Amino acid sequence: MKSELAEMALDQKRTILDDETPETVPVPHALVPHLDEIAILLDIDGTLLDLMPTPREVWVPPGLSETLNRLTERTSGALALVSGRSLNDIDLIFAPDVFRAVAGHGAEMRLSVDSEADDVHAPPLDKELKRRLAAIAKLSPGILLEDKGYSLALHYRLAPHAERAIYESVSLIRADLPNAPIEVLPGKFVCEIKHSGFTKASGVRELMKHEPFSGRRPLFIGDDVTDETVFAIMPDMDGLAFSVGRRAMGVNGHFDAPSDVRAFLARLLDPR
Secondary structure: OOOHHHHHHHHHHHHOEOOOOOOOOOOOHHHHHHHHHEEEEEOOEOOOEOOOOOHHHOOOOOOHHHHHHHHHHHOOOOEEEEOOOOHHHHHHHHOOOOOEEEEHHHOEEEOOOOOOOOEEOOOOOOHHHHHHHHHHHHHOOOOEEEEOOOEEEEEOOOOHHHHHHHHHHHHHHHHHOOOOOEEEEEEOOEEEEEEOOOOHHHHHHHHOOOOOOOOOEEEEEEOOHHHHHHHHHHHHHOOEEEEEOOOEOOOOEEEOOHHHHHHHHHHHOOOO
């Protein structure tokens, strides 16, 4: 029981990707004349932006904001960032630009660039639960704590040796609170604990009900375990899904690195 969650987390990260040799994803030229028919949905960390030792060290490469703004214009606003980060965090990263977004794994949403948030789907985590989870950061130097209100993330890119200890500690807390409505999200050097009942997929489903996204064909690009929920619903929407890194199950293709994603997005704007 003690190591059950740790084993599950490690298994999830191993099974997200198949064993096929990576192949470069060609730009789907058929989409280029039809930007007025698609909705572009983009994960941030590890997809648009290169991963860094800590979440605060990510930066927006030159030209990316211009590309995103031009795609927003060409799609009549149907471009959204889909991230585990909070809306506030997203805005700090891309400042002064503001984009439509599904944030906090579906806990927050912004349908208009003129509003801070259109809906908040999740209540804050229980204070006592957060206190116990926060104490896990003391297991090792290098474990960084991020409190999003509705979730709590433990980043361990600077302390990869602590991965198993982190998940085992979370498992013990969950065993003490079997009825707590929480879910554990394993990611790339991060363990996030959030309220159950909302995901990136639930956020995307809600987003696609509203203008300017409604009636369009979604194109989603993501890289992590948490993006698999969105990959899974793309067929229901006649959508396209691309993973970053090695090929994830059920996607239409993949990119080797965020730099390839950025180049792909730029080429979507090429009228040729």
